[in-house]
Each structure stands twice: as structure tokens, then as C-alpha cells.
Amino acid sequence: MEEENPVVPEDAPVEEEEVVEEEEVVEEEEAAAEVEEEAVAEDAPRAEEAEVEEEAVAEDAPRGEDAPRAEEAEEEAKEEIAEDEEAKEEIAEEGDDVDPAEEADEVPPMIAPSPSADPSVDQSTDPTVDTAAAVDGDPEQAPPKPKATPKAAPKPKDPPPPPLFVLLYDLGHSDPEIVKKAMSTLSKMQLHSYYKRSTGKDKALVNKGTAPMAVLQALRNHEKDHADIAVGGLNNLLSLTATNEKGCQDAIVELEGNEVVIQTMADHPDDVNIQVHGFGILVNLSSLGREEVMKIAKNGGVSVVIDAMTKWPKLQTLQRRGCKILANMAEKNKRIPVKIKEEIRLKKGVSTMGKCLETFPPGSPTFVEARKGMECFF
Numbered sequence: 001m002e003e004e005n006p007v008v009p010e011d012a013p014v015e016e017e018e019v020v021e022e023e024e025v026v027e028e029e030e031a032a033a034e035v036e037e038e039a040v041a042e043d044a045p046r047a048e049e050a051e052v053e054e055e056a057v058a059e060d061a062p063r064g065e066d067a068p069r070a071e072e073a074e075e076e077a078k079e080e081i082a083e084d085e086e087a088k089e090e091i092a093e094e095g096d097d098v099d100p101a102e103e104a105d106e107v108p109p110m111i112a113p114s115p116s117a118d119p120s121v122d123q124s125t126d127p128t129v130d131t132a133a134a135v136d137g138d139p140e141q142a143p144p145k146p147k148a149t150p151k152a153a154p155k156p157k158d159p160p161p162p163p164l165f166v167l168l169y170d171l172g173h174s175d176p177e178i179v180k181k182a183m184s185t186l187s188k189m190q191l192h193s194y195y196k197r198s199t200g201k202d203k204a205l206v207n208k209g210t211a212p213m214a215v216l217q218a219l220r221n222h223e224k225d226h227a228d229i230a231v232g233g234l235n236n237l238l239s240l241t242a243t244n245e246k247g248c249q250d251a252i253v254e255l256e257g258n259e260v261v262i263q264t265m266a267d268h269p270d271d272v273n274i275q276v277h278g279f280g281i282l283v284n285l286s287s288l289g290r291e292e293v294m295k296i297a298k299n300g301g302v303s304v305v306i307d308a309m310t311k312w313p314k315l316q317t318l319q320r321r322g323c324k325i326l327a328n329m330a331e332k333n334k335r336i337p338v339k340i341k342e343e344i345r346l347k348k349g350v351s352t353m354g355k356c357l358e359t360f361p362p363g364s365p366t367f368v369e370a371r372k373g374m375e376c377f378f
Contacts, residue, residue: 320365
């Protein structure tokens with residue numbers, strides 16, 4: 001009879017599955033063994049470190065022979081500390097004997113705070129500090145805020161000058177400052193223009209000779225020591241001669257005005273303003289006639305005129321007036337004495353006028369006057 005195969009239930013484990021399970025168990029055991037080996041390997045350095053620490057402790061521990069040396073080192077350290085304390089006490093005692101002046105010299109100078117760094121100033125409200133710039137840098141370096149420029153007040157008008165008679169009275173004062181102030185005011189008034197628009201008493205002060213007399217007196221008193229009075233005096237005298245008022249011109253002639261003018265020019269030979277004003281006065285006086293020309297020559301007018309023309313050869317106004325003076329002093333119609341013309345020749349007045357012909361362009365006023373003057377000698 002054939003044997004029947006036993007019926008195997010579906011849930012029964014197969015032998016192959018049992019083998020697989022055994023293999024898995026073996027693998028797990030091997031993995032556990034590897035983990036243990038790794039743990040042992042990790043613990044090995046720690047053990048070595050522990051051994052090193054034990055050796056270090058053993059080395060640090062004083063041996064029987066080194067124990068006395070350690071005690072000696074401790075005693076030496078204590079002695080050094082004691083010596084340091086004694087040294088500090090000595091320094092403190094010496095400090096009591098130090099001169100305060102020496103201590104002051106040794107103290108470094110303190111840095112003074114600047115006004116903008118003053119802690120009492122609130123920089124947030126101080127108009128002189130730019131707070132925006134102070135955030136990034138030093139407030140001292142921050143530029144101040146521009147302040148609004150107030151509008152300039154209109155200049156007050158000059159007060160009217162004092163009356164003419166008051167100014168003329170001040171010219172006779174002994175104080176040169178008062179004379180200077182009065183002379184300056186008269187120069188600003190321009191007496192030749194003032195005379196034209198004046199009436200009554202002021203006009204009489206000019207045409208009766210009071211004004212030129214006061215000016216000449218001031219020049220006599222102060223011109224030598226005060227050049228500014230000399231300039232103002234000649235300027236005002238020139239303005240008075242320009243009025244063409246006969247009474248004024250006669251007063252200047254009678255009061256020897258040309259002598260005062262020439263003397264003032266001789267006292268200030270290097271002042272070009274004095275020379276120019278003086279030349280203008282001599283032009284007007286020399287045109288009055290033969291007698292006045294002779295007075296000018298007698299008082300040294302020829303030398304003063306030629307010397308100034310030689311000193312400023314390119315000054316057109318001075319050269320033109322100088323040529324006119326020399327022409328008036330040599331004019332044939334005035335029957336001028338020959339000796340005056342000879343004096344002009346000897347002092348090189350003719351050649352001086354000839355240089356004007358070379359210096360100034362033809363047709364210019366100076367060229368014309370120089371040519372007229374030279375014609376009087378030929």
C-alpha cells in the first residue's frame with residue numbers, strides 16, 4: 001500500500017523559514033558584538049586620559065625629598081610679600097615730604113572743554129550747533145547754521161553844512177583840527193558852485209573878499225605843518241578864483257595870494273595834489289595882467305612851476321596848466337619884461353614844454369597849450 005503524504009496545515013511553519021530565522025538571530029548577535037567592540041574602542045582613549053591624569057597627579061604630589069623645598073618656597077613668597085608692603089609704606093611716607101609744586105609739574109595738563117562741548121549747553125536747541133552733523137561727528141566740526149542777514153538800514157542823509165560865516169570863522173581858529181574840519185566842509189560845498197546858487201549875505205562874503213581872506217589866513221597859520229590843510233586851502237582858493245567875481249580876485253591879489261600859494265607849493269614839493277591845485281590858481285592869477293605876472297615871477301613862481309613839470313612829466317592836468325602859466329608869463333600882448341622870459345629859458349621852461357609835444361598826442365589840450373607857450377618865445 002502506498003503511503004499517503006501527510007496533510008500539512010497552511011499555518012504550519014516551513015523548515016526553510018526556520019533556517020532563515022536562525023540566520024537572522026546570528027546576524028543580530030554579530031551586530032551586537034560589533035556595537036560592543038565600538039563602545040570598547042571609544043572608551044579606550046578615556047581610559048588613557050584617566051591614566052595620564054593619574055600620572056600627572058602623581059607627579060604633582062611632592063615626593064618625600066621635595067617636601068622641604070615646597071615649604072621653603074612658601075616662606076620665600078611670604079617674605080617677598082612682606083617686603084613689598086614695607087616698600088609701599090616707605091613710598092607713602094616719602095610722598096608726604098614731596099613739594100606740592102613738584103607734584104603740580106608732574107600732573108599732565110587737563111584738556112579744557114570747548115564752548116560747543118559744554119555739557120550745560122543743550123545742543124538740540126543751541127542754534128550754533130548743527131545737530132544733524134553732530135550725530136555723525138564732532139559737534140565742534142559741524143558748521144554753524146546760517147543766520148538770516150538783517151536788511152541794511154538806509155544810510156542817514158548828511159546833515160546840512162553850517163552857515164558859510166561859521167565855517168569862515170572856524171578857519172581862523174588856532175586848533176588845526178577845527179580848521180581841518182571847516183576846510184573839508186568848504187571843499188565839499190564847491191564854493192564856485194555854491195556862490196552861483198547863494199544869495200544875500202553868503203554871496204557878499206565871497207565878492208567882498210571875506211572868504212578868500214579867511215582861506216589865506218588859514219594857509220599862513222597851518223599849511224607848513226599840516227598838508228591836509230594845505231590841500232584843502234588851495235582847493236578852496238582855486239574854487240574862489242573860478243567864480244570870476246572881480247571883488248574876490250582883487251582881494252586875493254591885494255592880500256598877496258600868489259605869494260601864499262607859491263610858498264605852500266615850495267613847502268610840499270612832493271605832494272602832487274598841492275601842486276595841481278596851486279597850478280590852477282597861478283593860471284587864473286597870471287591871466288589877470290602884467291603886474292600879477294611880475295609878482296609871481298618875483299615870488300619864485302617860475303622855478304616852482306618848472307620843477308613840478310619836470311617831476312611829473314606824464315601828468316596831463318599838471319602839464320597843461322604849467323604850459324598855460326608859462327605862456328601867460330611870456331605873452332607878448334602883456335608887455336612882459338624880457339628878464340622873465342629869459343628866466344624861463346634859463347630854467348629850461350621852453351624845453352619842458354617841448355617834451356609835452358612829444359609826450360601827448362597832437363590835438364590834445366596839453367599839446368595845444370604847449371604849442372601856444374612855445375610860440376611866445378619864437
